[in-house]
Structure formats: structure tokens, C-alpha cells
Amino acid sequence: MNCSKVISNAAYILKKKLIANPYLDSEILLSKILKITREKLLLNLDKKINNIELIEFNKLIERRKKKEPVAHILGFKSFWKSNFKVNKDVLIPRPETEHIVEEVLKMIPKLGSYNILDIGTGSGCLIISILLERQRSYGTAIDISKRAINLAKYNAKIQHIQNRIKFVNSNIDKFYQGKYDLIISNPPYIKNYKINYLDDDVKLYEPKVALDGGIDGYSKTKKVIEKSSKLLKTNGKLVLEIDDKQKIFINEILKENRFYINKIVKDLAKKYRCIVSTKI
Numbered sequence: 001m002n003c004s005k006v007i008s009n010a011a012y013i014l015k016k017k018l019i020a021n022p023y024l025d026s027e028i029l030l031s032k033i034l035k036i037t038r039e040k041l042l043l044n045l046d047k048k049i050n051n052i053e054l055i056e057f058n059k060l061i062e063r064r065k066k067k068e069p070v071a072h073i074l075g076f077k078s079f080w081k082s083n084f085k086v087n088k089d090v091l092i093p094r095p096e097t098e099h100i101v102e103e104v105l106k107m108i109p110k111l112g113s114y115n116i117l118d119i120g121t122g123s124g125c126l127i128i129s130i131l132l133e134r135q136r137s138y139g140t141a142i143d144i145s146k147r148a149i150n151l152a153k154y155n156a157k158i159q160h161i162q163n164r165i166k167f168v169n170s171n172i173d174k175f176y177q178g179k180y181d182l183i184i185s186n187p188p189y190i191k192n193y194k195i196n197y198l199d200d201d202v203k204l205y206e207p208k209v210a211l212d213g214g215i216d217g218y219s220k221t222k223k224v225i226e227k228s229s230k231l232l233k234t235n236g237k238l239v240l241e242i243d244d245k246q247k248i249f250i251n252e253i254l255k256e257n258r259f260y261i262n263k264i265v266k267d268l269a270k271k272y273r274c275i276v277s278t279k280i
């Protein structure tokens with residue numbers, strides 16, 4: 001059978017299971033089996049695949065049918081300019097979170113030496129991406145999950161950046177170390193009753209601690225803001241990812257904690273996603 005036929009058969013099976021992007025997922029998983037890029041696969045759709053490859057591919061499609069995320073099947077997720085190892089212990093990095101990286105890079109000059117704190121580092125995607133672009137800056141990354149910290153350390157090591165990041169397994173409530181020029185955070189911000197209604201891909205495979213924002217959805221963000229107000233230097237910046245619907249509440253909490261709001265960035269879906277503020 002040629003690749004084109006294999007992909008359309010698999011996509012048909014995934015579509016019946018209500019998988020959102022059946023063709024894309026099938027193409028990515030077949031590229032993995034053939035050990036080529038998706039682009040190369042699309043240029044060679046007539047290529048025949050052998051029985052062993054087909055059996056291995058069908059195993060991956062079975063996993064995807066059970067809603068296992070493609071990133072878990074591949075074992076990594078691309079974010080900004082790197083691949084990050086991911087598993088059930090961390091949130092899979094989302095493209096919209098790249099707005100934080102973009103805003104931070106506008107703020108730190110190429111040779112700037114900033115002391116950065118990443119609250120709730122997960123896979124480490126944010127702090128690692130930023131420090132890879134700013135060779136003279138350094139960071140501290142904290143997470144309540146020991147397993148997340150271990151994975152973030154691994155990701156830092158494969159990017160040869162472990163010497164510039166201190167990893168701390170701590171609850172934000174109990175963290176008091178240092179004074180920072182910049183704090184970044186993508187805190188959990190889903191209202192807890194809504195977690196049961198999320199797609200199975202998320203609900204069954206991503207850690208609840210990375211999703212659960214409490215009853216109102218912004219109680220973790222509030223903690224991050226209150227703590228940041230103590231850990232930031234005067235004129236230090238706080239760059240936060242938020243849920244569009246929480247913008248008004250977060251603005252208020254920032255003001256109560258003596259932050260000046262510099263800007264609120266919308267994502268590609270035109271939703272408010274990232275707030276940049278300054279500690280005054």
C-alpha cells in the first residue's frame with residue numbers, strides 16, 4: 001500500500017473517533033514510523049510502505065484512537081525553536097504560550113543579564129527557550145511537582161543550558177528566595193468544575209495540577225501575582241499567561257498589588273492571552 005492510502009485509511013479511523021485533526025495526526029505518526037519529516041512524506045505520497053512499517057504505524061493509530069496526545073506518542077513537543085521531552089507529568093506546551101517568549105525577548109536586550117524566575121515551569125519550555133536566546137541571562141524555575149522538575153532538568157540538560165537554571169521543587173506559597181528582574185508564569189487557570197468537560201486528550205493525559213485554577217479559575221494566578229509583588233525588584237516585569245475571560249479580574253489583582261499594566265496581548269484566535277506588567 002502507498003503512503004497516501006495508508007494515511008487516508010488511518011484518518012478515516014481517527015475521524016470516526018472524533019479526533020480533531022485526523023489527517024494531520026496520521027501524517028505526523030507515519031513520518032515517525034518512516035523516520036522522515038512530514039514535509040518529505042507529503043512529497044513522497046506514492047512511496048510504498050512495507051508490512052512491518054504498517055504494523056508499527058497501526059499500533060500508533062490505536063494509541064491515538066484512545067485519545068493519547070500525539071506529543072505523548074512522539075515523546076516530544078516543539079515549542080519556540082526547540083523540541084521538549086513531554087510525558088504525563090507535565091502540560092504539553094501550547095503555541096499560544098509562545099507569546100510570553102515573544103514579549104520577554106522584546107524586553108531583554110541581546111546582551112542583557114536578567115535574573116528570571118519561572119513559576120510553574122512544567123516541561124521548562126518557557127525559561128529554556130528564553131535563556132537559549134539570551135546567553136547572559138540566568139534563571140530559577142520552580143514547580144510544585146517533583147516529576148515536572150525532573151523533566152524540566154532533563155530538557156535543560158539536552159539543550160546544554162543546565163548551568164544557567166536553578167530548579168526548585170516548591171509550592172509557590174513556600175518560595176521566598178531571591179530578587180528578580182523578571183517573573184514569567186503560565187499558571188493553571190481552568191475553573192475546576194470545567195476540567196471534567198475538557199477533551200479526553202487533555203483530561204485523561206495531562207496533570208490536573210497543571211490545569212486546575214480553583215473554583216474561580218484565577219486563584220493560582222492571584223497567588224503568582226501576590227508572590228511576584230514580593231520577589232520582583234522595583235520596576236521589575238511580570239509576564240503572565242491568562243484566560244481571556246479572566247482579564248478584568250487579573251487587571252484588578254495586578255493593580256491591588258501595585259503593578260502597572262503595560263500591555264495585554266491577544267493570541268491568534270484574538271483572545272486576550274498574555275499580560276505584561278511592571279512592579280512600581
Ligand SMILES: C[S@@+](CC[C@H](N)C(=O)[O-])C[C@H]1O[C@@H](n2cnc3c(N)ncnc32)[C@H](O)[C@@H]1O
Nearest residue numbers: 091093120121122143144145171172186187210
Ligand atoms: C499550566 S502549567 C504550565 C507549564 C509550563 N510553564 C508551560 O507553559 O507549558 C502550570 C504549572 O504550574 C505548576 N503548579 C501548579 N500549582 C503550583 C504551585 N502552587 N506552586 C508551584 N507550581 C505550581 C504545575 O505543576 C504546572 O507544571
